[in-house]
Amino acid sequence: MESFIYPSFHNVCQKTIVKCSLLFHGNFLDKCVDDILQVVRICNNTSYGLLGKNFTILLVPIATLYPIYQLICLLLLMLRLTFSVMYFLLWKLLAVTEYREKKKKEYKEAKKILNLVCNQMGTSNDGYSNSLFEAVRQDMYEIVDEILFISPTTINCKDEDGYNVIQSASEKVYNLIYHIIERKESYREINDSSENTLVHLAGRLAPSFVLERTAGAALQLQRELLWREEVEKLMLPLQLREKNMYKETPAMVFTREHQDLTKEGDNWMKTTAESCSITAALIVTVVYAAAITVPGGNNQESGLPMYKNDIAFTVFALSNAFSMFTAATSLLLFLSILTARFSEKDFLVSLPRRLIFGLLTLFLSTTAMMVAFGAILFIVFCDQKPWMLAPICAFACLPISVIVTIKLPLLVDLIQSTYSPIFGKHSYLESCKVSRKTQYLWIQREFEYALHEQLCCNS
Known part of the structure; x- marks a missing residue:
């Protein structure tokens, strides 16, 4: 099916490009005139006499309408291109749905084989x-769940470095066995x-492959801080100040290990704030100038704006003021990021929260600025021409869509990383056999296995 869609879509795009290049080529009209003159010469040289001359006179307006015919062909090609894109996107949506169903089926079959x-x-x-420690490293909690349910004592197995499952656990595996760690003090x-x-x-x-799951050094450091805080909840206050054989506390180990990541997060946060602050400063400058220079001018007698009773002018005034205030707020938030201390704890909530609200206000100010500019165009150029409102709205959506497309993924990552908990109860744990919901069944299996081992030793 794919082999039939991709070539046709490619051919439509190619034909549209060829037609556009032909239509807007500099020698296009000269070529049309040469074609008309050539037809006239052929008709004059024929033996039809008067009929040939009359045919030549009729042919001239037909040849003159040839550019209009080309424009109509181009319009039809553009419509065909639009429908081809819609058809292509619909096909991709159906293909993704089919791919998901296929993956779900393969997932169920893999779980059966694992069992x-x-x-x-x-x-x-x-x-x-x-197999257990490879699953722990890859954060494949399903395999860890199945192995621990069949053989509960494998939680005490150690890898080549001498660490067990609890010491090597990643995020999803940690959520799976949290109730086990919480229940046993040992x-x-x-x-x-x-x-x-x-x-x-x-x-x-x-490890690097774990850090790469999160975009941006600042968010990676935030995830590391959340991981340390979660483990600290299990420990007593005195245990948080215990030293290892190198006389290092847990806080000292964290600072030493994350020294380079902290510098990278510092640079990433500053670079992001600087780029966004430039955009916010430009918006403040533009909307401030638009507020001073009122469209249409002022009444010479009263000094009031000429279009003060127009609805479009009211829309302009409100959207311009809203854009000014939100852009100024966004600029101040980004400047507060640039002047921050950039300590480790600042990356946990303070700096990401400032960046979140800065990006949100930047999106709002950009949208309001486009609305204000569209209202000005409507007031000045669209008198008695309401149909011009549609293209103005379409063109105004272009810069909004660009900035949203560029910055929206970053905003979503920031919100998820800051306000969406990575530890605790999650939907994927409901189907697990070793989860908190089925912990009593797992304790029973652990007791039965220990009893079986004891009987084997006695016999």
Whole structure:
């Protein structure tokens, strides 16, 4: 199906480009005149006499209308291109839906195969270690859930560096086994060979493939701070000040490990704030000048604007004032980012929140500025021509769509990272077998396995 759509879409675009280049080419009209003269010469040289001359006279207006015919052809091609794009997007939507259904089916089949393999291997720890820790590194909580449900004692397995599942857990795996760590104090007091507690380990820099899941160094540092705060909730206040064999507290480990990331986040936040502050400053300048120079001028006697009773003038005044205030607010927020301390804790809430509100006010000011400019055009140029309102609105949407397309993904990432919790109850945990919802069933299986091991040892 795809092989039929892509060539046709490509051909339509190619034909439209050829027609446009032909129509707006500098020698196009000269070519049309040469064609007309050539036809006239042919008709004069024929043996039809008067009939040939009359035919030549009729041919001249027909040839003169040839550019209009070309314009009509171009319009039809543009309509065809529009419908082709709509058809192409519809096909892509259907293809994405079909792809999702296919992936859901493959996911269910993979879970069935995983369950069969784990049941075949049984409750023994042998053979699970490599698969379990690879799943922990990749944050594939489904595999960890299945293995821990079949063999609960695998949570104590250690990798080549001497760390168990709890010490190596990533975000989704941590949410899965949180109730296990919370229930058993022995898990919270685990130390490695360097006397590092769980908080020390949480202060280490995440691997590069984990950091790349989050866009921007500042958001990556924010995610690392959230991870450390979550682990600190499990520990006692005295444990947060414990030192390892290198005489380092958890806070010292975090600062040392994230020193380069903090500098990168500092530069990223400053660069983003500077680029946005330039845009906000330009908007303030434009709308301030528009407010002073009233469209249409003032009445010489009263000094009031000439179009004060016009609805479009009211729209201009309100949108221009709103754009001025929001742009000034946005500019102040971005300047507050540039003058901040940029300490580690500032990246947790303070700096991202300023950037969020700065971007929101920047979007609002840009939209209001375009509305104000459209109202001015309508007042000055659209007298008795209401049909011009449609193209003005269409052109006004262009800069708005550009700035939203560029900055909206960043705004969404900021809001999700700042206000959407990455730890706690999530929908994906409801179907897990080792989650808090089914913890009693998992405790029962753990007790049965321990009892079975004890009976085997006694026998």
